[in-house]
Amino acid sequence: MISGSCCLLVFAKVPRPGRVKTRLTPPLAPEAAARLYNAFLRDALDVYAAQATGEDPLGLGEPVAVRLYLNEPAPPGLAPEAVQVFEQAAGGLGEKMADAFAHAFAAGYERVVVVGTDHPTLPVELLGEAFRQLREPLACVVAPSDDGGYVFLGLNDLVPDIFEMDYSHRYVFVDTLDRVSRNSMTPVVLPGHYDVDDGDDLDRLLAEWHGGAPVGERTAAVLATLKT
Numbered sequence: 001m002i003s004g005s006c007c008l009l010v011f012a013k014v015p016r017p018g019r020v021k022t023r024l025t026p027p028l029a030p031e032a033a034a035r036l037y038n039a040f041l042r043d044a045l046d047v048y049a050a051q052a053t054g055e056d057p058l059g060l061g062e063p064v065a066v067r068l069y070l071n072e073p074a075p076p077g078l079a080p081e082a083v084q085v086f087e088q089a090a091g092g093l094g095e096k097m098a099d100a101f102a103h104a105f106a107a108g109y110e111r112v113v114v115v116g117t118d119h120p121t122l123p124v125e126l127l128g129e130a131f132r133q134l135r136e137p138l139a140c141v142v143a144p145s146d147d148g149g150y151v152f153l154g155l156n157d158l159v160p161d162i163f164e165m166d167y168s169h170r171y172v173f174v175d176t177l178d179r180v181s182r183n184s185m186t187p188v189v190l191p192g193h194y195d196v197d198d199g200d201d202l203d204r205l206l207a208e209w210h211g212g213a214p215v216g217e218r219t220a221a222v223l224a225t226l227k228t
Contacts, residue, residue, distance in 0.1 A: 004062055004064065005110040007064070008068075014071060014074065018142040021036065026095075026129070041078075042216075043215070044177065045117075051063065066082065067083070067104065069196070070088070100154060102158055110134075121208055130190060133154070136186065138156070138184065138186060140154070141153065142187065150173050202226075205223070
């Protein structure tokens with residue numbers, strides 16, 4: 001028996017030097033890039049765990065179950081207790097996400113959103129709005145990313161065709177909307193954001209942070225040590 005109808009799927013990697021944020025090396029050393037990624041991940045999980053345990057950082061007004069999908073077994077203590085941890089399925093990114101959505105719907109959740117952890121200044125209220133929009137039947141909620149992909153995507157019905165595509169190009173968002181329309185679903189596009197993937201993105205994040213943009217405590221602590 002589940003509590004509530006909402007489920008947030010968080011896709012991430014175990015933070016290991018040389019395995020995460022490789023496009024940030026340079027300007028960062030692999031160890032610094034891994035520390036930054038670890039901070040992004042843990043800060044995001046703390047916020048999402050708070051939503052799962054009765055607080056309301058997303059401004060949704062109801063709890064959200066959180067499932068963390070990792071590329072390998074989780075080290076002890078990586079995720080808060082309120083977060084369920086799973087390993088990603090085999091295959092490409094589309095297959096991994098389709099599998100996670102299928103398991104969430106099979107568990108009884110009715111509104112499911114997938115999100116990454118590469119956007120520490122993403123307004124979390126957007127995720128709350130995504131779940132609200134999914135109250136409408138056959139909706140697909142998506143927020144574009146600046147690189148042509150998407151920051152998060154939400155569904156209230158399993159439509160595997162949405163994930164059956166190549167994710168290694170700049171037209172993922174456009175292709176996703178095309179697949180949504182071909183499946184007679186209603187697309188809901190929310191404000192977009194950016195992922196911190198390379199040196200230019202890191203400069204943008206640092207400028208926003210120095211300008212007062214809020215980030216998590218771990219992320220702020222790592223940013224304060226960086227010399228790029």
